[in-house]
Amino acid sequence: MDLFVGQLFTGLSTGSILLLAALGLSLTFGQMGVINMAHGEFIMAGCYTAYVTQQVVGDAGVSLLIALPIGFLVGGAMGLVLESLLLRRLYHRPLDTLLVTFGVGLVLQQVARDVFGAPAVNVTVPEPLRGGVDLLGTTVPKTRLFIMALAVVAVAAVTLVLRFTPAGRRIRAVVGNRDLAETAGVSSRRVDAGTFFIGSGLAGVAGVALTLIGSTSPTTGQSYLVDAFLVVVAGGMGRIKGAVVAAVALGTFQAVFETYSTASLAKVGVFVVIVVFLQLRPQGLFTLRTRSLA
């Protein structure tokens, strides 16, 4: 029982980290078809935002609370610049956006290396988040609980915005049928920019949260990126709930695999699971039903 709860928790925890990293991607990749390899670097920018905020503010608790919205703005602003300068010209060439944004990611990594140095930096965890809580017989670190809660809040916020606000309705309209939305008077160009702002902002928030459980270096973002993409692929294009289910499932898979073998075999196991899974559902868990051929 203890082992089961422990694994379930590790799975949920890994899953919530994956989800935080993948949620923004699910918007930009899933809804706009842009493969943003610089998303990892936006996460890294969020990490450094938390670090810098703490250097300036001092108090760990206050700086975390400030850094979360600032991280959103930093990530969002970077995304907005990327979208308006480069990606806007490449929407009809999705594979090329992948390579272009990989180049952007390389540049951003080197900027971080030149500004903050190659060695990893650490952020002090605020007092209330240190230690663990006893839950159903296992000890659960509070930082992990915080990240889970943040993931839940982020998903809820995105869902609410998409479903109930006028901006969200416009985003869904453009995703559903770009031409028809434009005919109805929606400026798809502005919607694209807005979607990209939100998606990249979420990467910044994820970055701030991830400083609680690991150190920050210029290559931090990369380590999360591939897994985050796998979550979106398995979850299905453009479906937030797909990303949620896929993130938790992959997190649990990884946790269970790691218990019975090694961390390195777990990565391979997850890859095999996804390839097999795509045999059953090539478009991912949840798909937008369209009559298009793709």
Added chain:
Amino acid sequence: MKFFSTRAGTWTGFAAAALVLFGLAPLVLSGFRLGLLAQFLCYAIVAVGIGLAWGRGGMLTLGQGVFFGMGAYLMAMHLKMADAEFRGGPGAVPDFMELAGIRELPGYWVPFTSPVFTIAAILLLPTGFAVLLGFAVFKRRVKGAYFAILSQALAGAFAILLIGQQTLGGFNGLSRFRYFFGFNLADPVNQQMLYFIAAGALLVVMAVALQLRRSRYGELLVAVRDGEERVRFLGYDAANIKVVAYAAAALFASIAGAIFVPVVGIISPASIGIIPSIMFILGVAIGGRASLAGPVIGALAVAWAQTALSEQFPSAWTYAQGLLFIAVIALLPGGIASVGALARRLPSKPTAVEAAA
């Protein structure tokens, strides 16, 4: 440029390349630089395969490091076994295993004592793996971005898997090879022989790629790239067409890896993971993904620039790499090979590659 696309022109190009590689380069380059060129030629062989799969077939494979690594590790295992046999007689374990405290030779190493088995494995194992994976992916019509991300995840998983294998040298990989099928690797004459092998392999691989492009199959491959559904509606199985190009690219990468190992003297997970795999793409993109010679020239140029710049200006070189990716892909998707064509018909319509990508 037009001349080189005629039949006579192609063979003139091949003859010129052979003359440069076999005649000129060994004359003017020192042994050290010739070794470097041999290493670059290995990257160029990988690039030919990527040109076929990505440029002609539209499959952006970000995991060529996997096949490169397979060929390299298979070859390295044979060289280590030959080495162990030379030092300690039959049944001895390679030196790095002794250091790691492994006394018993793992079973899967045993067949690599045989050179024939090793070469067969280098040719068949990565190709077979690519065929299996290709069928699994393409038959289910997983394509485009999904395929690119899967291939990238494969490279990541493969590198992590290798790091965990102590019997394959773990993080440090395999290094310190003394003999290559009985030839002493420290001898400059044998190093030159390796260079000739690399140059010959590149020309052969390019000739194979050329035949594939010129054949009916090559037409179909481009058709799949530009309109997969239409090809399917005409009664062809698009998956089979793609699998052939993907497997050929895997085979080329494996051959390149196998030559890379004796030339460079080390193979480790660091040179086959996600980043090295995507770096293979850079040269192909710069040279021109859809052309035959473009990827080769691009790969050679990038490798040369990397060697010349990365030691002295590591920071500037990373910026340059990033900006090259951005500039070439965004502004010149046809690569250098398309410059001539662009100049001829300005203002231009989008090229075939642009419209397809």
